[in-house]
Amino acid sequence: xxxxxxxxTLEYYEKLGQTRFVSPKTPDVHSIYKPSTxxxxxxPYGPFPEPIPADLSIHDFCFPRxxxxxxxxxxxxISSATDERVSLFQLYGRIxxxxxxxxxxxxxxxxxxxxxxxxxxxxxxEILGICSRNHLDWPMLAHACFRAGVPFGGVSPASTVAEMRxxxxxxxxxxxxxxxxxxxxxxxxxxxxxxxxxxxWLDEGKIVVLSEDRGRMEVGGWPTVEALVRxxxxxxxxxxxxxxxxxxxxxxxxxxxxxxxxxxxxxxAMMITHRNxxxxxxxxxxxxxxxxxxxxxxPIHHKILGIVPCYHSYGAIVYIARINLxxxxxxxxxxxxxxxxxxxxxxxxxxxxxxxVPQVVRQLAQYPDxxxxxxxxxxxxxxxxxxxxxxxxxxxxxxxxxxQPVGSGYGMSEAASISRPVTCGIFGLPSSADKLNxxxxxLPGMSGRIVDPTTxxxxxxxxxxxxxxxRGENVTPGYFHDAQATAELFAEPGWLxxxxxxxxxxxxxxxxxxxxxxxxKVKGFQVAPSEVEDCLLDHPDGLVRDACVVGVIGxxxxxxxPRAWVVLGAKARGRTADEVFETLTKWVQERxxxxxxxxxxxxxxxxxxxxxxxxxxxxxxxxxxxKGQGRKSKL
Numbered sequence: 001x002x003x004x005x006x007x008x009t010l011e012y013y014e015k016l017g018q019t020r021f022v023s024p025k026t027p028d029v030h031s032i033y034k035p036s037t038x039x040x041x042x043x044p045y046g047p048f049p050e051p052i053p054a055d056l057s058i059h060d061f062c063f064p065r066x067x068x069x070x071x072x073x074x075x076x077x078i079s080s081a082t083d084e085r086v087s088l089f090q091l092y093g094r095i096x097x098x099x100x101x102x103x104x105x106x107x108x109x110x111x112x113x114x115x116x117x118x119x120x121x122x123x124x125x126e127i128l129g130i131c132s133r134n135h136l137d138w139p140m141l142a143h144a145c146f147r148a149g150v151p152f153g154g155v156s157p158a159s160t161v162a163e164m165r166x167x168x169x170x171x172x173x174x175x176x177x178x179x180x181x182x183x184x185x186x187x188x189x190x191x192x193x194x195x196x197x198x199x200x201w202l203d204e205g206k207i208v209v210l211s212e213d214r215g216r217m218e219v220g221g222w223p224t225v226e227a228l229v230r231x232x233x234x235x236x237x238x239x240x241x242x243x244x245x246x247x248x249x250x251x252x253x254x255x256x257x258x259x260x261x262x263x264x265x266x267x268x269a270m271m272i273t274h275r276n277x278x279x280x281x282x283x284x285x286x287x288x289x290x291x292x293x294x295x296x297x298x299p300i301h302h303k304i305l306g307i308v309p310c311y312h313s314y315g316a317i318v319y320i321a322r323i324n325l326x327x328x329x330x331x332x333x334x335x336x337x338x339x340x341x342x343x344x345x346x347x348x349x350x351x352x353x354x355x356x357v358p359q360v361v362r363q364l365a366q367y368p369d370x371x372x373x374x375x376x377x378x379x380x381x382x383x384x385x386x387x388x389x390x391x392x393x394x395x396x397x398x399x400x401x402x403x404q405p406v407g408s409g410y411g412m413s414e415a416a417s418i419s420r421p422v423t424c425g426i427f428g429l430p431s432s433a434d435k436l437n438x439x440x441x442x443l444p445g446m447s448g449r450i451v452d453p454t455t456x457x458x459x460x461x462x463x464x465x466x467x468x469x470x471r472g473e474n475v476t477p478g479y480f481h482d483a484q485a486t487a488e489l490f491a492e493p494g495w496l497x498x499x500x501x502x503x504x505x506x507x508x509x510x511x512x513x514x515x516x517x518x519x520x521k522v523k524g525f526q527v528a529p530s531e532v533e534d535c536l537l538d539h540p541d542g543l544v545r546d547a548c549v550v551g552v553i554g555x556x557x558x559x560x561x562p563r564a565w566v567v568l569g570a571k572a573r574g575r576t577a578d579e580v581f582e583t584l585t586k587w588v589q590e591r592x593x594x595x596x597x598x599x600x601x602x603x604x605x606x607x608x609x610x611x612x613x614x615x616x617x618x619x620x621x622x623x624x625x626x627k628g629q630g631r632k633s634k635l
Contacts, residue, residue, distance in 0.1 A: 057250025250274030
């Protein structure tokens with residue numbers, strides 16, 4: 001790798017990093033972090049060194065108006081399916097063109113009016129939904145919306161018709177950019193909305209189709225994304241210069257909406273402001289620069305496997321808030337997950353970074369032909385978006401070049417990036433590799449507390465579980481047009497209740513226990529489902545490939561008992577179900593307290609239902625059981 005003294009592109013990024021309000025006051029990476037002595041603890045990276053300008057937009061943060069691009073072009077996005085490439089310069093050009101086309105004061109073939117700016121009085125307006133699997137145009141569409149000042153809402157392409165109707169209504173989407181393969185589902189969602197009263201704002205005249213054929217200008221009577229890009233490119237040069245000179249307003253204005261996971265009910269719409277998004281980007285820069293300074297040597301040419309969904313908060317970090325922040329960061333986007341194709345992509349493009357979700361980590365760890373693939377290029381592996389069982393983290397880590405468990409970061413739709421494991425020794429901190437369930441240390445600009453959810457007071461000692469509360473610039477202002485849910489989210493001004501049971505150790509390292517609302521109360525004792533699941537997964541014979549534990553009502557109609565659903569592993573073949581269940585029952589009883597035993601039974605299933613991001617749908621398993629779709633196994 002060329003040194004920074006002879007590489008103008010690297011010099012561009014280093015200078016840009018210095019001007020993005022991140023470097024001057026960051027603690028020296030070789031200094032020793034002093035853990036907090038009080039109940040509130042902070043990030044070893046320190047606070048954000050400088051205030052974010054009040055009206056800065058996330059687009060202008062990523063592409064500064066005075067110097068938006070480096071001196072040399074490179075492939076920013078590559079489709080792993082077709083090898084189609086979009087360079088950084090092409091990406092920026094398409095962002096500008098699409099933004100010109102949809103801007104309310106531009107050509108505006110969609111006839112968009114004033115955009116929404118928030119959920120307060122007088123802030124209603126246009127919001128574009130984006131519903132597509134991972135696609136080369138996803139980051140372009142997001143930044144074009146930012147540049148045009150029109151907020152967007154990410155909608156899961158895996159939504160059912162009813163879920164899509166609900167989410168589009170919750171987000172108050174007035175228009176929609178939708179992949180052509182999902183048009184049938186959108187039509188049915190619109191038909192469903194017509195049969196129901198109110199709560200739906202989508203104008204069918206404001207639909208744009210994302211087509212795989214860039215030569216198509218319309219699909220089903222609706223314009224394509226490519227058609228609008230060409231509209232923007234065709235704007236008179238003098239007019240275009242006027243567009244480029246406009247100031248994009250950001251700050252506390254609504255930038256985009258996340259679809260919540262819906263693990264405890266129908267999804268809600270989570271607001272993210274430009275200020276929130278810039279804070280997420282700052283965290284990436286500070287963290288990346290700190291690691292680079294600590295490790296030393298020449299910068300790394302990042303080649304990132306684009307697995308995580310673009311519409312998800314994790315995807316927003318990887319594909320939207322980090323655009324143009326790192327030197328030569330190529331993202332190889334996977335349209336959909338396929339283990340064999342993903343491994344071939346790692347080999348073909350010499351992938352260095354694997355941001356993953358737990359479900360993908362599990363599939364890779366259990367893939368029988370993993371050893372046949374060359375993974376020597378991989379130097380950074382991380383998991384997020386949901387809980388990663390320690391045995392799964394270790395199983396894949398042992399098969400990767402570093403021979404370290406896969407690190408699991410911590411975040412949520414309400415605060416996309418909260419903590420992550422750190423490089424061993426940075427700030428004098430110990431390694432997280434051997435600590436089960438750790439989600440590392442708070443990221444730059446974050447503060448945290450561990451609070452007893454019953455008394456609402458800070459827990460008195462270290463390593464005592466309580467609800468994790470966080471504070472930082474990346475924390476959402478709340479749920480879109482849902483004041484009651486927002487009020488429940490913030491117990492005190494500025495402090496977000498995560499709903500997660502965590503603890504912190506002597507070094508302020510955070511350990512994840514479980515979702516607070518998913519704890520099972522057995523005869524007055526609290527049982528963390530993840531602890532029992534981890535115990536099942538940890539059986540030395542590898543009998544269990546996946547597990548889900550929830551509390552069910554016992555035969556007396558009163559007592560709540562832990563019950564497990566298990567996906568058996570290959571090593572369970574040749575044994576009867578009763579033999580396996582008896583072995584697992586004995587294993588749990590030898591290792592866990594009496595009240596954690598599986599007195600509600602064990603049942604074999606083919607799969608455990610999960611969201612796209614890997615979050616387990618325990619509610620669905622409980623509902624199936626209560627509706628009589630499952631029976632307790634007699635052990």
